[in-house]
Amino acid sequence: MDTLIxxxxxxxxxxxxxxxxxxxxxxxxxxxxxxxxxRKIIGHMQVRxxxxxxxxxxxxxxxxxxxxxxxxxxxxxSQASKFAFLIAPLVALIPAFxxxxxxxFGDSVxxxxxxxxxxxxxxxDQAGKQVxxxxxxxxxxxxxxxxxxxxxxxxxxxxNSKYSLLGxxxxxxxxxxxxxxxxxxxISVFMLSESLSLHKIVxxxxxxxxxxFKQPLAFVIFFICSLAEINRTPFDLPEAxxxxxxxxxxxxxxxxxxxxxxxxxxxxITVCAVTTTLFLGxxxxxxxxxxxxxxxxxxxxxxxxxxxxxxxxxxxxxxQLMRLGWKVFLPLTLVNVVATGLWVxxxxx
Amino acid sequence: xxxxxLPILVLVVIACLFGLGSVVFSSLIGQKKPSQVKLAxxxxxxxxxxxxxxxxxxxxxxxxxxxxxFDIEAVFMYPWAVLFKRLGxxxxxxxxxxxxxxxxxxxxxxxxxxxxxx
Amino acid sequence: METIAMPAINLAVIMPxxxxxxxxxxxxxxxxxVPGNNKAYLGYLSIIGLAVTAASAVGGWGPSVSAFNGSxxxxxxxxxxKVIFLISAGLAILISDRYMVQEDCNQGELYPxxxxxxxxxxxxxxxxxxxxxFLGLELLSICLYVxxxxxxxxxxxxxxxxxxxxxxxxxxxxxxxxxxxxxxATGSTKxxxxxxxxxxxxxxxxNPLFVVGMLLxxxxxxxxxxxxxxxxxxxxxxxxAPTPMTAFMxxxxxxxxxxxxxxxxxxxxxxxxxxxxxxxxxxxxxxxTVGNIIALSQxxxxxxxxxxxxxxxxxxxxxxxxxxxxxxxGILFYMLSYAFMNIGAFAVIILITKKxxxxxxxxxxxxxxxxxxxxxxxxxxxxxxxxxxxxTAGFIGKFYLFSAAIKAGYVWLAIIGVLxxxxxxxxxxxxxxxxxxKDPEEDFEWAGATPAIAVCLLVAVGAxxxxxxxxxxxxxxxxxxxxx
Numbered sequence: 001m002d003t004l005i006x007x008x009x010x011x012x013x014x015x016x017x018x019x020x021x022x023x024x025x026x027x028x029x030x031x032x033x034x035x036x037x038x039r040k041i042i043g044h045m046q047v048r049x050x051x052x053x054x055x056x057x058x059x060x061x062x063x064x065x066x067x068x069x070x071x072x073x074x075x076x077x078s079q080a081s082k083f084a085f086l087i088a089p090l091v092a093l094i095p096a097f098x099x100x101x102x103x104x105f106g107d108s109v110x111x112x113x114x115x116x117x118x119x120x121x122x123x124x125d126q127a128g129k130q131v132x133x134x135x136x137x138x139x140x141x142x143x144x145x146x147x148x149x150x151x152x153x154x155x156x157x158x159x160n161s162k163y164s165l166l167g168x169x170x171x172x173x174x175x176x177x178x179x180x181x182x183x184x185x186x187i188s189v190f191m192l193s194e195s196l197s198l199h200k201i202v203x204x205x206x207x208x209x210x211x212x213f214k215q216p217l218a219f220v221i222f223f224i225c226s227l228a229e230i231n232r233t234p235f236d237l238p239e240a241x242x243x244x245x246x247x248x249x250x251x252x253x254x255x256x257x258x259x260x261x262x263x264x265x266x267x268x269i270t271v272c273a274v275t276t277t278l279f280l281g282x283x284x285x286x287x288x289x290x291x292x293x294x295x296x297x298x299x300x301x302x303x304x305x306x307x308x309x310x311x312x313x314x315x316x317x318x319x320q321l322m323r324l325g326w327k328v329f330l331p332l333t334l335v336n337v338v339a340t341g342l343w344v345x346x347x348x349x
Numbered sequence: 350x351x352x353x354x355l356p357i358l359v360l361v362v363i364a365c366l367f368g369l370g371s372v373v374f375s376s377l378i379g380q381k382k383p384s385q386v387k388l389a390x391x392x393x394x395x396x397x398x399x400x401x402x403x404x405x406x407x408x409x410x411x412x413x414x415x416x417x418x419f420d421i422e423a424v425f426m427y428p429w430a431v432l433f434k435r436l437g438x439x440x441x442x443x444x445x446x447x448x449x450x451x452x453x454x455x456x457x458x459x460x461x462x463x464x465x466x467x
Numbered sequence: 468m469e470t471i472a473m474p475a476i477n478l479a480v481i482m483p484x485x486x487x488x489x490x491x492x493x494x495x496x497x498x499x500x501v502p503g504n505n506k507a508y509l510g511y512l513s514i515i516g517l518a519v520t521a522a523s524a525v526g527g528w529g530p531s532v533s534a535f536n537g538s539x540x541x542x543x544x545x546x547x548x549k550v551i552f553l554i555s556a557g558l559a560i561l562i563s564d565r566y567m568v569q570e571d572c573n574q575g576e577l578y579p580x581x582x583x584x585x586x587x588x589x590x591x592x593x594x595x596x597x598x599x600x601f602l603g604l605e606l607l608s609i610c611l612y613v614x615x616x617x618x619x620x621x622x623x624x625x626x627x628x629x630x631x632x633x634x635x636x637x638x639x640x641x642x643x644x645x646x647x648x649x650x651x652a653t654g655s656t657k658x659x660x661x662x663x664x665x666x667x668x669x670x671x672x673x674n675p676l677f678v679v680g681m682l683l684x685x686x687x688x689x690x691x692x693x694x695x696x697x698x699x700x701x702x703x704x705x706x707x708a709p710t711p712m713t714a715f716m717x718x719x720x721x722x723x724x725x726x727x728x729x730x731x732x733x734x735x736x737x738x739x740x741x742x743x744x745x746x747x748x749x750x751x752x753x754x755x756t757v758g759n760i761i762a763l764s765q766x767x768x769x770x771x772x773x774x775x776x777x778x779x780x781x782x783x784x785x786x787x788x789x790x791x792x793x794x795x796x797g798i799l800f801y802m803l804s805y806a807f808m809n810i811g812a813f814a815v816i817i818l819i820t821k822k823x824x825x826x827x828x829x830x831x832x833x834x835x836x837x838x839x840x841x842x843x844x845x846x847x848x849x850x851x852x853x854x855x856x857x858x859t860a861g862f863i864g865k866f867y868l869f870s871a872a873i874k875a876g877y878v879w880l881a882i883i884g885v886l887x888x889x890x891x892x893x894x895x896x897x898x899x900x901x902x903x904x905k906d907p908e909e910d911f912e913w914a915g916a917t918p919a920i921a922v923c924l925l926v927a928v929g930a931x932x933x934x935x936x937x938x939x940x941x942x943x944x945x946x947x948x949x950x951x
Contacts, residue, residue: 016356024363070375078388079400090368097364101357121356134354139427161390162401169409176416183423190430250391255375259368319466322412326464330419330455334448337426341441344434453492460499 012123015116023100023120031265032062038307045311072254077159080251084158089252089259092151095144096266102137103273104199106283106292118283118292119199137198138190141274142183145229148267149175152248155260159251167247170237170318175229177322181329182225185218188333188340189278202282212279217336219279221329223302226271228325230264233310237318272302411463422451477534480541483524483549484589490516491582498575506575507564510919513578517557517585524549524589537657538596545593547799547948548726552588552719555806556581559715561923562814566711569822572618581715584610588723595734597646597656600727604642604691607720608635615708615716621823627707634690634700642687648680658735665736672742684731685746691724694750694784695757698777702761705773710820713769714813717776718806725783725798733790740790747788748880755781755887762894766828768816771894772809775853778891779805785877785884786868792949793871799945801868804852804860804934811927812849814920815842829898834907836899842916843902845928850895852931855888860934867942 005013036051036058043050051058076085106118115124122133134140149172156168189211193201205211212219228235237247249260276282276298285294316324390397429436429444436443458464478485494509494516501508524546531542560581567573583606590603612635616628650656652674653664664671671677690697705713732743758778765771783801786794819835820827836843852859865888869881916924934941 016359020356020359020363024360024367028367070371071379072375073380073382074376075383075387077390078385079390086372089372090365093368094361094364097367098357098360101360120360121354134357140357159390160401161397163391165401165405169405173409173412176420177412180416180419180423183420184426187423187426187430190427191433194431194434196427196431254379255371259372322464322466326415327459331452334452334455337430338445338448341433341444345438345441450492453496457495457499460496 008123009114011114015111015114016120016123019116019118019120023105024097027097027100027266027269030269031262032066034265034268034303035065035261036062037303038310041304041307042311045308066258069255069258074254074256075251077161077251079160081158081160084154085251086256088151088155088158089256089263090151091154092148092263093259093266095147095151096263096270099141099144099270100273102134102140102198103270103277104133104202104282105273105295106290117199122199133197133199135195135197138186138196138201138278141270142179145267145270146176146179148263149179151260151263155252156248159248161251163250164248167250171231171248174231174235174237174321174325177325178225178228178235178329181325181333182222182229184330184333184337185221185225186278188215188218188336191337191340191344198277198282202277202284205281206284208281208284210279210281212281215279215336215340217332219275221333221336222279223275225325225329226275227306227309228321230267230271232264232268232306234313234316235321236315237321268303268306269299272299272306275302408466415458415463418454419451422447475534475536477532480527480532480534481539481593483520483527484586484593486523487516487520487582487586487589490519491579491586494582495576495579498579504573506567506573506577507919509575509578510560510564513560513582514557516582517553517560520585521550521553524553533595537659538599539590539593540595541593543944543948543950544730544799545589545726547945548592548722548802549589551722551799551803551806552585552592554803555715555718555722555810556585558806558810558814558923558927559711559719561919562714562810562817563709563711564919565917566709566817567617570618570709571620572709574617577614577617580610580614584614584715585719588719588726591723592726592730594727595658595730597649597658597661597731600731601639601643601646603723604727605639607723608639608691611635611712611716611720614712615704617709617712621707623707624709625707627704630700630707631704638687638690638697641683641690645680645683645685645687648676648683650680652677652680658731661735681736682746685728688724688728688731689750692721692728692780692783693754693777694780695753695777698754698757698780701777702770702773705776706767706770710769710813710817710824713773714810717772717809717813718802721776721780722802722806725787725802729787729795729798732787733795744788744790744875747784747790748877751781751784751788751880752883753781754778754784755884757781759887759890762891765894766830768829768832768898769813769824769827771829771898772812772816775891775894776809778887779809779853781887782865782868782884785872785880788880789868789871789875789877791871791875792946793867793874795949796942796945797864797867797871799948800934800938800942801864803941803945804864804931807927807930807934808849808852808859808861811924811931812846812853814923814927815846815849818842818916818920829901830908832898832901833905835901836903838907845924846902847899848928848931850898852935854892854895856892858932858935860931860938863935863938863942 039061040050040058051061054060054064076082101120104117104119104122108115108117108124110116117124117133119133121137124132152175153168153172156164156166156171159165189201190196192211192214193204195201201211227233231237249257252260273295276295280298280302283291283295285291285297390401425447426444429440433440433444490513494512497512498506498509527541528543528546531540533540560578563577563581564573567577587603587605587607587610591600591607592603594600594603612628612632615631616625618624646656649661652671653661655661655664686697690700693701705717708716733740736743755778758774758776758781762771762774762778765774779801783798786797786801788794816827819832848859852861855861855865865884869884872878872881872884
């Protein structure tokens with residue numbers, strides 16, 4: 001049974017491929033139906049019906065959209081930098097999808113005597129006791145999140161269109177500004193968890209000891225910054241239809257446009273998953289349902305929250321947006337780090 | 350252990366295949382009727398004026414530079430945060446000083462108006 | 468839970484650096500919080516800060532104290548150099564305000580920037596770990612790049628800043644690469660550890676890794692002290708940079724380069740003195756000769772002084788090549804006197820030039836001796852000292868450097884040095900010829916000296932003459948400083 005490849009049993013590799021495929025398909029479906037859910041939810045909030053024609057209550061709408069985009073004409077503007085123009089959507093999409101690798105979406109399941117942790121980049125040791133996962137999982141996620149900026153800047157620049165360039169620049173400035181505040185906000189979580197491993201962070205939050213309760217300020221700041229980092233309303237300036245005609249993706253059509261769209265939704269799912277993991281106790285929940293159910297429920301609730309915010313709030317003005325990031329969140333996060341340090345050192349002892 | 354990183358590689362490969370595949374597929378089955386006007390950059394229906402590759406506001410450079418500065422400081426705090434309890438009082442005081450110095454720079458940048466957008 | 472062992476920390480050893488950094492940071496904030504365009508008060512506050520720092524530094528005079536696991540040391544050698552840096556920073560600050568107002572670039576950040584540069588120099592002098600020396604060098608260099616391009620509306624100043632930045636970054640790369648190779652060959656970046664490794668393994672001297680590493684370190688430092696053939700940046704940068712900054716750059720950072728150079732070469736590679744010596748011999752001769760020969764044909768006084776500063780680095784290298792205590796003490800003394808006489812000469816030039824440095828040529832000095840006899844006499848004293856004439860500090864400095872070379876058996880090196888000095892007389896005297904023997908072409912528009920510049924001139928002249936007439940005490944201190 002125990003044939004080892006690179007020091008790991010064959011079962012590990014089978015489980016790994018299965019996990020990768022399941023997660024990938026799941027995310028893909030969630031992306032597709034998030035677009036549908038968004039149109040439906042916002043429609044109902046605005047006393048409209050949303051899509052109704054394609055299938056029962058428009059349920060086949062995402063598939064129809066996908067097929068339509070496949071058949072659309074591919075336009076590459078004559079003045080565009082071809083290679084960069086073609087590569088940009090991929091640069092935006094791929095990091096959005098691969099961030100999931102380190103997020104634990106459940107504790108573990110036992111199949112045929114082999115224990116599989118529900119986290120793509122993780123495995124149990126031979127005794128089946130200890131989970132090993134990427135011990136710098138948070139850094140990995142932050143790195144992937146930063147890579148997405150390249151796709152957008154590249155798209156804006158390569159299109160050789162004024163709207164795209166402005167959209168791309170705005171987007172880059174906005175994303176890096178909020179990435180900073182988000183990165184500083186979660187430092188206080190690591191101060192409590194003493195680890196960058198997401199598995200360890202979730203394990204620490206067992207029994208309802210969510211970091212959202214211990215670090216409410218960090219939670220709120222991180223979630224808002226994440227919204228800004230993925231260009232969601234009220235921070236969707238890069239796309240600003242009214243002034244920049246979709247910003248960085250003005251010149252894109254067909255599947256390449258769809259990729260930016262998918263990247264945005266995939267990023268939204270990632271961000272909600274990371275927030276769940278870091279602040280909302282990950283897979284922990286009442287024991288009558290499995291861990292992965294609670295994880296998905298929490299993620300879906302956060303996704304709903306994003307859509308709710310979009311239906312409710314107007315768009316920020318650019319100077320307000322930058323002021324919020326640099327002049328409010330940045331100092332607040334620094335203060336939070338210091339306060340957490342003092343709390344742990346003097347009071348919680 | 351390196352084994353934990355293997356799934357990431359698998360996922361990268363799958364994501365790349367998916368991305369490339371759908372782009373290639375759609376460009377194969379999509380229609381193609383290019384025309385000069387269609388391939389021109391979008392400018393609200395008017396003839397495009399000049400190139401888009403021109404100078405833009407210095408503000409973006411400033412933000413980028415500030416980001417680099419503060420992000421490096423932030424990354425410096427990550428290992429400290431993980432070891433923070435073990436480093437004890439010494440670590441807290443050292444990081445307090447570090448944040449104070451960071452804050453001096455921040456206040457300076459703020460007062461200089463590098464964070465204003467008008 | 469395992470505990471983490473803390474390194475032994477002795478903050479007293481780096482107290483001068485800490486003090487000056489704090490003062491610079493406070494001034495940075497004061498500058499943005501106090502409204503108004505008059506930034507002179509920042510200069511005065513900086514001078515007070517420098518004085519406090521100097522007091523703190525001098526307080527450590529005595530036996531050496533090493534700290535931070537041997538990364539920094541507080542010894543007389545470092546303290547002597549720190550005093551040189553602080554003096555040159557102080558003198559440069561004194562002559563800054565008027566010039567910066569005249570050229571419309573008196574942003575208050577100037578003073579914190581100079582102070583941060585000084586902190587970098589002090590770290591270079593007291594660092595006994597290659598990484599600390601590198602950090603100090605970077606802190607110094609980055610501030611200097613900015614200072615060289617301070618006059619943003621002046622193309623020449625922009626050019627100076629950019630050139631200095633590009634070439635400086637390049638040379639820093641050399642230096643860092645050399646340090647990396649040395650680390651690879653000896654297994655440590657601590658100078659003490661490198662030294663004992665070299666003592667224990669004489670075979671390392673033929674290890675290509677080690678030899679290339681040493682050479683790259685030498686190249687990096689040669690760039691910083693503007694030794695030929697790594698001097699190319701000097702004339703353009705010195706001419707383009709705002710004059711007070713040129714004065715500062717030619718005195719402080721050059722001394723800092725020598726401090727680190729001596730520390731690394733003499734402490735870390737003591738077994739290899741013979742190899743060093745030959746290398747430095749060539750470097751010294753080249754540097755002196757190139758600097759002096761090109762200076763002969765310069766009309767612009769700033770540019771002429773830039774080339775002369777290359778030549779002076781060459782004279783100091785003569786003492787270095789001797790690789791003995793006299794030579795090292797000679798460098799210390801020479802750097803101190805050079806700070807006084809060179810910054811003094813630049814101070815006079817600041818008084819003469821109008822906005823945009825339009826009249827910075829030798830010809831513009833025609834008749835200056837008759838119009839402003841006192842100032843002309845002061846400038847003459849500085850030029851005599853630069854040329855190495857008695858009874859000035861320059862003479863005593865050169866005398867010690869050359870006699871150290873002779874003691875070490877480098878008679879020819881000393882002779883070349885003396886010949887070079889003689890050649891340099893031509894271009895220094897040429898300035899005096901114009902001042903005293905030509906008639907003025909037009910009337911001087913005299914803006915008048917500010918009290919700050921007057922103080923700077925007084926101090927510089929006084930020091931140049933005192934060091935020239937009664938050098939005993941300072942020389943003794945310099946000799947104490949190099950008793951390793």
